[in-house]
Amino acid sequence: MVISFDLLIDLTPNLTLAVAKGAKHVLDHILNLWKTKTLSDVTFRCKGKDIKAHVMIVASCSPVLAAMFANDFKEKSEKVVEVKDVTHNTFSRLLRFMYVGDASLETVQEEEITELLVAADKYRVDTLKEDCGLHLSQNLKVENAACFLVLAHLHNSSVLHEMTLDFMSKNAKAVCSRKDWMDIIKKYPELCFQATQFMFEYKMVLCTIVSKIKILNSSLLTEGKIYPTLPINFATSFVLLLSVRYQLFPNSFHTFKRVFFCVRYLISTVCLYRMASAQKLRENLLSISWGAVNCVAANGQVLITDFPDVFESCQLSYNINGQQIVLELNFVLSKTSKPTKLETISILAAKDGVKQKMNLSQTKWTTSWVAPARRNNCQYCGLYPTASFDILIDLNPDLDFTMTKGAKHVLDHILNLWKTNTLSDVTFRCKGKEIKAHVMIVASCSPVLAAMFDNDFKEKHEKVVNIKDITPETFSRLLRFMYVGDASLETVAEDDLSELLTAADKYGVETLKEDCALHMSRNLKIDNAARFLVLAHLHNSSVLHETTLEFMSKNAKAVCSRKDWMDVIKNYPELCFQAMQLMVGL
Incomplete structure (x- = not known):
């Protein structure tokens, strides 16, 4: 039987990254700016149609536009940019990508993706x-290969170039x-030369390997180190695949033969091999990979020792x-790890792409799956069924989520x-210290600041806001959260x-x-419970x-014997x- 377990946190690792949940709210605010055009300060005129946008966003994502608005071009003063060589739909898609990091390429026609790649370049x-190059490379055909090769060459897309x-x-x-190949020969002879070299090299290597395999096949029965029951075609095909795909070309027959027998040895022992590996992708996000293969038993287990701190x-x-x-997962959290309720941990599992939640x-x-009526047998022994599992383990699912890599780049720009305070247009004066920021960002995240800048307050004209009741460190942390969605609360003292x-x-x-309330609720103690209760009451948390009420009900005697509880009775009787x-169970 062949059983293969892969415990993954990111089921699409090439497309998503895990980040703090607050970052999603930042992206939501940025997307809302794109949709509503609130506080927009530049207009792109594209073949008779206007598209409103925000200088700060587009300049942070495009060095070309940043230079345009930073230097003394007419676009800087007029705040109108004429776009002549890109269609309205494509330029709108380009601008939207700068706001959300996603161009929804699966809904775009091939010609439009080509134009979008040109505009992005x-x-x-x-x-x-890069996204356009990857998408085009997944749709390569004989009819478009020559066109894609020229496109990759002209716009320096290494991914599309290599794949084509x-x-x-x-x-x-x-x-x-x-015919389009003849056009390449005429217009891009150096590109034609490179492609031709690649084609001939591929063919020569293929012929060389095939000839060596023929010689090897004739001597396999006399080689004592080979596992005799395994099919020859599988091993030869595997070596051929490695050689061609990764260009592992042996310099001599002896080297090739040695590689071949190493592969055969690995194949012969794979049915007896167990392997488990693990890595921490980030805090509270763990990845465990387990390949378990056993052709004589219908069960197996493995211990994971990579996370002694967890x-x-x-x-x-x-x-x-x-x-x-x-499939079963059983663990005991380390005493040194942060306190976590088992009920809050989220574990998802997928078998052959079918996803479901693991139950505690x-x-x-x-979790379990019904085995299909017709199952795939082991390609080595041909007797037992095969299965493939992907498992997602999140020790703190309420605080994290996944986003596209493009969205992560948007956050990086923000x-x-x-x-750098580039293009900052407002200053917050806080107890003698000044903090520069961007009206668009802070107004999109704070309705209070949005009202201040939308209406006819003096702050709107002076672009200076005086903060009197908050320390500079706390207000700076508040503003930074509006940009990145993360306040690094684990480094903040309780009073702060x-x-x-x-x-x-x-x-x-x-x-x-x-986020602050969640962090404080995990650090409830007898000596801060009354204060936290009042804080939650005053600020509607x-x-x-x-x-806090649940904690106090479980520690009623200790809480009620403290002086601060008497202060609660006097000042907040309700x-x-x-x-x-x-506390008394009513």
């Missing part, structure tokens, strides 16, 4: 150019018989019970604006955290207020309010009444 939006050359080398006869013990196991394939029972997570929650409530930054009811 012109305005140096390299992430979009690889495709053309495998389809040389069909490609070279087309797990005191961790064991994976599987078994095949009739028509059920069952005491300390063990399990963070760079915060660090209380002030940050108060500031987030005052300026309507609900995501940050919720339902999360902190509920968790809050005291509510807490007392919960």
Whole structure:
């Protein structure tokens, strides 16, 4: 039987990254600016149609546009940019990518993707150019290979260039018989020369390897180190695949023969081999890969020892019970790890692409799938079924989410604006210290600041805002959260955290207020419970309010014997009444 387990956090690792959930709210605010055009300050005129945008966003994503607005061009003063060589739809898609990091290429026609790649190259939006190159390379055909090769050459797309050359080398006869190949010979002779070299090299290597395999096949029966029951064609095909795909070309017959027998040895032992590896992708996000192959038993288990700071013990196991394939995960959290309720941990599993959630029972997570009526047999022994599993483990699912890589680049550009203060247009004066920021960003995240800059307040004209009741450190942390969606709360002292929650409530930054409340609720103690209850009450934090009441009900005697509880009784009698009811079980 062949069972293969892959425990992954990111089921599409080439497309997504895991980041703090607050970052998603930042992206939502940026997307809302694109949709509503609120505070837009530049117009792109594209073949008779106007597209409104924000200088700060487009300049942070495009060095070409940044130079245009930074230097003394007429576009800087008039705030109107004429776009003559790109269609309205394509330029609109380009601008939208600068806001959200996603161009929805799966819905775009091939010709439009080609034009979008050209526009991305012109305005140096390299992430979009790479995405277009990858998408086009996945749709290579004999009919478009020559066109894509020229496109990649003219716009320096290494991904598309390499993939197109690889495709053309495998389809040389069909490609070279087309008229567009003759056009390449005439217009781009150096490109034609490079492609031809690649084609001939591929063919020569293929012929050399095939001839060596023929010689090897004649001597296989006399080679004592070969596992005799394995099919010759599989090993030879595997070596051929490695040699051609990764260009591992042996310099001599002896070297090639040695590589061949190494592969055969690995294949002969794979049915007896077990392997487990693990890595921490980031805080609270773990990836475990397990390949378990056993042709004589329908079950297996393995211990994971890579995370002593997270797990005191961790064991994976599987078994095949009739028509059920069952996967189990059992672990004990380390005493040195942050306190985490098992019920809050999220574990997702996928078998052959079918995803479902693993269920917790005491300390063990399990899930199962119905085995298909017709199952694939082991390609080595031909007897037992095969299965492939992907598992997602998130120790803190409420705080993180995944986003496209393009969106991550948008966040990186926004963070760079915060660090460099490029194009900043407002100054916050806070107890003698000045903090520069961007009206568009802070107004999109804070309805209080949005109202200040939208209406006829003096701050709108002077672009200076005086902050009197918050320390510079806390207000700077508040502003930074508006740019990146992360306040690094684990590094903030308890008193500063209380002030940050108060500031987030005052300026309507609900995501940050919720994050502060969650962090504080995990650090409840006898000596801060009464203060946290009052704080939650004054600033309408339902999360902190509920968790504090629950903590106080479990520690009623200790809490009620403290002086600060008497202060709650005097100053907030209705809050005291509510807490007392919960304590006595009413």
